[in-house]
Amino acid sequence: xxxxxxxxxxxxxxxxxxxxxxxxxxxxxxxxxxxxxxxxxxxxxxxxxxxxxxxxxxxxxxxxxxxxxxxxxxxxxxxxxxxxxxxxxxxxxxxxxxxxxxxxxxxxxxxxxxxxxxxxxxxxxxxxxxxxxxxxxxxxxxxxxxxxxxxxxxxxxxxxxxxxxxxxxxxxxxxxxxxxxxxxxxxxxxxxxxxxxxxxxxxxxxxxxxxxxxxxxxxxxxxxxxxxxxxxxxxxxxxxxxxxxxxxxxxxxxxxxxxxxxxxxxxxxxxxxxxxxxxxxxxxxxxxxxxxxxxxxxxxxxxxxxxxxxxxxxxxxxxxxxxxxxxxxxxxxxxxxxxxxxxxxxxxxxxxxxxxxxxxxxxxxxxxxxxxxxx
Amino acid sequence: xxxxxxxxxxxxxxxxxxxxxxxxxxxxxxxxxxxxxxxxxxxxxxxxxxxxxxxxxxxxxxxxxxxxxxxxxxxxxxxxxxxxxxxxxxxxxxxxxxxxxxxxxxxxxxxxxxxxxxxxxxxxxxxxxxxxxxxxxxxxxxxxxxxxxxxxxxxxxxxxxxxxxxxxxxxxxxxxxxxxxxxxxxxxxxxxxxxxxxxxxxxxxxxxxxxxxxxxxxxxxxxxxxxxxxxxxxxxxxxxxxxxxxxxxxxxxxxxxxxxxxxxxxxxxxxxxxxxxxxxxxxxxxxxxxxxxxxxxxxxxxxxxxxxxxxxxxxxxxxxxxxxxxxxxxxxxxxxxxxxxxxxxxxxxxxxxxxxxxxxxxxxxxxxxxxxxxxxxxxxxxxxxxxxxxxxxxxxxxxxxxxxxxxxxxxxxxxxxxxxxxxxxxxxxxxxxxxxxxxxxxxxxxxxxxxxxxxxxxxxxxxxxxxxxxxxxxxxxxxxxxxxxxxxxxxxxxxxxxxxxxxxxxxxxxxxxxxxxxxxxxxxxxxxxxxxxxxxxxxxxxxxxxxxxxxxxxxxxxxxxxxxxxxxxxxxxxxxxxxxxxxxxxxxxxxxxxxxxxxxxxxxxxxxxxxxxxxxxxxxx
Numbered sequence: 001x002x003x004x005x006x007x008x009x010x011x012x013x014x015x016x017x018x019x020x021x022x023x024x025x026x027x028x029x030x031x032x033x034x035x036x037x038x039x040x041x042x043x044x045x046x047x048x049x050x051x052x053x054x055x056x057x058x059x060x061x062x063x064x065x066x067x068x069x070x071x072x073x074x075x076x077x078x079x080x081x082x083x084x085x086x087x088x089x090x091x092x093x094x095x096x097x098x099x100x101x102x103x104x105x106x107x108x109x110x111x112x113x114x115x116x117x118x119x120x121x122x123x124x125x126x127x128x129x130x131x132x133x134x135x136x137x138x139x140x141x142x143x144x145x146x147x148x149x150x151x152x153x154x155x156x157x158x159x160x161x162x163x164x165x166x167x168x169x170x171x172x173x174x175x176x177x178x179x180x181x182x183x184x185x186x187x188x189x190x191x192x193x194x195x196x197x198x199x200x201x202x203x204x205x206x207x208x209x210x211x212x213x214x215x216x217x218x219x220x221x222x223x224x225x226x227x228x229x230x231x232x233x234x235x236x237x238x239x240x241x242x243x244x245x246x247x248x249x250x251x252x253x254x255x256x257x258x259x260x261x262x263x264x265x266x267x268x269x270x271x272x273x274x275x276x277x278x279x280x281x282x283x284x285x286x287x288x289x290x291x292x293x294x295x296x297x298x299x300x301x302x303x304x305x306x307x308x309x310x311x312x313x314x315x316x317x318x319x320x321x322x323x324x325x326x327x328x329x330x331x332x333x334x335x336x337x338x339x340x341x342x343x344x345x346x347x348x349x350x351x352x353x354x355x356x357x358x359x360x361x362x363x364x365x366x367x368x369x370x371x372x373x374x375x
Numbered sequence: 376x377x378x379x380x381x382x383x384x385x386x387x388x389x390x391x392x393x394x395x396x397x398x399x400x401x402x403x404x405x406x407x408x409x410x411x412x413x414x415x416x417x418x419x420x421x422x423x424x425x426x427x428x429x430x431x432x433x434x435x436x437x438x439x440x441x442x443x444x445x446x447x448x449x450x451x452x453x454x455x456x457x458x459x460x461x462x463x464x465x466x467x468x469x470x471x472x473x474x475x476x477x478x479x480x481x482x483x484x485x486x487x488x489x490x491x492x493x494x495x496x497x498x499x500x501x502x503x504x505x506x507x508x509x510x511x512x513x514x515x516x517x518x519x520x521x522x523x524x525x526x527x528x529x530x531x532x533x534x535x536x537x538x539x540x541x542x543x544x545x546x547x548x549x550x551x552x553x554x555x556x557x558x559x560x561x562x563x564x565x566x567x568x569x570x571x572x573x574x575x576x577x578x579x580x581x582x583x584x585x586x587x588x589x590x591x592x593x594x595x596x597x598x599x600x601x602x603x604x605x606x607x608x609x610x611x612x613x614x615x616x617x618x619x620x621x622x623x624x625x626x627x628x629x630x631x632x633x634x635x636x637x638x639x640x641x642x643x644x645x646x647x648x649x650x651x652x653x654x655x656x657x658x659x660x661x662x663x664x665x666x667x668x669x670x671x672x673x674x675x676x677x678x679x680x681x682x683x684x685x686x687x688x689x690x691x692x693x694x695x696x697x698x699x700x701x702x703x704x705x706x707x708x709x710x711x712x713x714x715x716x717x718x719x720x721x722x723x724x725x726x727x728x729x730x731x732x733x734x735x736x737x738x739x740x741x742x743x744x745x746x747x748x749x750x751x752x753x754x755x756x757x758x759x760x761x762x763x764x765x766x767x768x769x770x771x772x773x774x775x776x777x778x779x780x781x782x783x784x785x786x787x788x789x790x791x792x793x794x795x796x797x798x799x800x801x802x803x804x805x806x807x808x809x810x811x812x813x814x815x816x817x818x819x820x821x822x823x824x825x826x827x828x829x830x831x832x833x834x835x836x837x838x839x840x841x842x843x844x845x846x847x848x849x850x851x852x853x854x855x856x857x858x859x860x861x862x863x864x865x866x867x868x869x870x871x872x873x874x875x876x877x878x879x880x881x882x883x884x885x886x887x888x889x890x891x892x893x894x895x896x897x898x899x900x901x902x903x904x905x906x907x908x909x910x911x912x913x914x915x916x917x918x919x920x921x922x923x924x925x926x927x928x929x930x931x932x933x934x935x936x937x938x939x940x941x942x943x944x945x946x947x948x949x950x951x952x953x954x955x956x957x958x959x960x961x962x963x964x965x966x967x968x969x970x971x972x973x974x975x976x977x978x979x980x981x982x983x984x985x986x987x988x989x990x991x992x993x994x995x996x
Contacts, residue, residue, distance in 0.1 A: 242420025
């Protein structure tokens with residue numbers, strides 16, 4: 001066993017580089033390029049202020065991805081808990097700054113980058129859970145006592161993120177976490193019970209929601225009730241999407257976005273801008289690329305020989321899926337506005353870096369799929 | 376251990392598959408939703424997007440000019456800078472107006488009006504705060520406009536009437552669109568759009584108004600203009616060329632201002648063209664363009680002399696002795712008398728138990744139709760009228776244009792009144808009394824006529840018997856509006872000649888009632904007929920007390936009338952004047968008509984008739 005591990009981990013950097021899944025890297029780059037095109041258009045055909053910066057961020061992010069991917073998965077396995085703890089501390093720092101500073105703050109200004117700990121917490125929670133369930137036995141999985149720590153692993157950061165308040169990120173952490181627990185093999189009744197409890201506690205959740213969150217839910221249920229208020233964004237987004245038609249209005253011809261009818265066109269509503277200009281073809285193309293990325297994730301997980309890698313990859317892939325789904329469903333008026341970016345496409349430093357680091361971890365799992373982690 | 380691993384692997388695979396299916400289904404859901412939005416509802420959203428993107432703004436058409444017969448402008452458009460305010464973009468409208476009034480002067484009544492209007496109209500519609508800004512104010516405001524949310528300056532046009540009071544009644548004025556003025560024409564909803572309220576401005580409003588253009592422009596989410604996409608130019612209103620001679624009109628107006636309240640019509644006996652139509656007191660139409668203050672308006676409105684009334688067309692007076700030609704024509708045409716038949720005037724006429732006085736109590740002696748007109752002998756007409764009867768007289772009056780409207784170019788036109796037996800029965804439920812015919816024969820009693828109608832009557836008497844109608848508007852653009860010929864009336868030329876002889880003698884014979892007011896220039900000689908219309912009957916008790924007209928309160932004094940024409944050799948110009956409560960026709964009205972007809976013949980506006988549209992085109996070029 002010891003030798004096996006040595007054998008597998010002793011690939012040199014060159015070998016690692018070639019065994020990496022280039023297809024996934026290509027798809028990631030393709031999706032990022034969609035983002036560049038859309039951001040170029042969002043700035044009325046200018047690289048400034050968004051596209052150029054997004055490109056340099058992507059370049060930095062790709063380097064980070066390659067470094068993360070090259071690091072042996074066992075190190076990530078070992079670092080899972082420390083990373084989780086670090087992320088948790090950063091969350092608390094943000095929280096304290098939020099209390100002392102002016103209102104809700106979600107990021108720490110490190111000077112060169114505005115770090116958003118909750119973005120990294122999405123990864124850290126998945127890592128910690130994968131680590132936790134890596135060596136779980138069948139008996140463990142059936143013991144309720146064994147399932148309490150992972151519950152806390154999810155609940156503690158979610159609680160902090162909810163305080164920020166960031167409902168979207170909280171939900172994503174919860175759902176990615178639950179996915180990992182589900183895939184780890186926890187008994188099914190637990191999920192039925194959890195689902196039932198969640199439904200039953202909706203009124204309680206409503207009670208604790210902030211006014212703006214309640215308003216978002218209300219306008220989601222009836223967007224026409226307030227066409228110039230909070231329903232405005234979604235109505236405008238639907239008009240932009242719908243008016244794009246099959247072929248779209250053409251590059252740089254998206255009137256809705258160009259005329260500023262569309263809010264947040266460079267961040268949360270970038271898909272709308274894309275699909276307005278490139279139509280159904282462009283929209284389905286983007287969805288196709290995202291689906292292929294997900295398929296790669298599933299494929300890598302299936303090929304992975306260790307629990308940690310499988311759970312990590314599935315957790316992170318699900319994270320990516322949630323990003324994509326929540327964002328696109330939101331701009332199409334299928335779910336309330338929660339403020340989630342479209343990964344790789346939306347303008348934003350932290351999210352780009354977090355997503356690429358997550359893919360770095362996935363690729364690390366792919367490169368080191370045969371590693372034996374337990375020593 | 377291995378068993379455990381295998382089992383976990385199996386569970387993982389199964390659950391991962393479920394998860395994969397779920398994710399694939401949800402992604403497909405997104406794809407379907409996208410297809411639904413872009414395919415099924417695409418056209419609906421396309422329409423919404425167009426609406427979203429393009430805003431349409433109306434472009435006000437330039438109002439057509441109004442010019443006189445020589446092309447002299449009577450109503451023009453001056454460049455005008457207006458201040459608009461969008462209530463929606465303002466936190467507190469009163470504070471904003473206060474801030475604004477620190478920069479440009481805004482009268483208090485306008486501030487009140489804006490606040491009132493803001494309550495009533497939709498808050499996104501701009502409201503005009505003030506207009507007529509000077510260059511100074513415009514530049515001051517432009518510097519400060521960044522700090523004034525919702526305030527904008529707009530360059531537009533403002534109506535201006537260069538002749539002020541002189542043409543106020545004829546040309547009229549424009550004013551804001553009221554609820555009652557609203558039609559389908561969308562241009563009426565434009566802020567500050569003005570429409571004709573009186574006079575030619577009102578009756579030719581449709582032609583003057585023009586067609587609004589529109590500008591389609593892209594707007595951003597805040598509705599701010601980004602760029603113009605398309606512009607349909609507005610079509611300026613047509614130019615209306617009037618028959619008026621503006622200088623003659625001004626002369627007329629000035630001459631009338633010597634009296635308290637008077638009106639005059641100068642027209643062409645053959646064509647019906649109005650050369651001057653004046654009423655005093657008048658008002659300056661420019662007052663209304665900038666928005667007249669409530670106080671000023673009330674003062675004008677409640678002035679006992681009714682400056683708003685164009686008395687030349689709305690003033691209805693008993694025609695008095697100017698009516699005697701009609702009675703004479705009715706008698707002559709009906710065969711009740713002829714040129715040689717004489718009536719003896721002893722200063723009074725007895726009918727049944729009633730006695731009717733001639734104005735000359737000592738009597739005129741033996742009168743025929745010409746001398747009766749010349750000396751305005753009442754008795755002659757009293758006696759004729761008994762035989763002729765009121766219905767024949769009224770019929771003749773109508774033939775000569777009394778008691779009716781002409782569909783004249785001024786909307787204020789009134790019909791006057793020519794009574795018949797049937798009319799009285801219908802109106803009062805009482806039979807016509809013969810005494811009323813006798814009173815009517817000298818233009819008193821129920822009879823009412825406007826100065827315009829008296830002008831038409833005189834024209835028809837002296838133009839060879841053509842039924843001319845009066846008109847003001849000659850051309851709409853280059854479209855001719857007036858007829859070339861008028862129908863001939865079925866009256867004997869010989870009888871018309873008698874009328875002219877009577878009118879010539881009334882002015883030029885030293886026994887004539889208007890001899891003192893005769894025109895002495897040989898080629899300008901005037902014919903005419905005086906009239907003194909009783910407002911309050913001076914009864915026997917008054918006579919007994921020695922009360923004369925001059926002793927009465929102003930509003931009970933007689934109206935002074937005169938209808939005249941010149942030159943007598945070849946009648947062209949007809950003039951009718953009424954001086955309200957002015958006294959005697961010969962002493963007051965005839966001298967006025969004399970001055971007007973001299974001026975008219977000097978200016979000879981009829982000579983410019985042919986150049987009508989050409990002259991105006993040259994001016995425009």
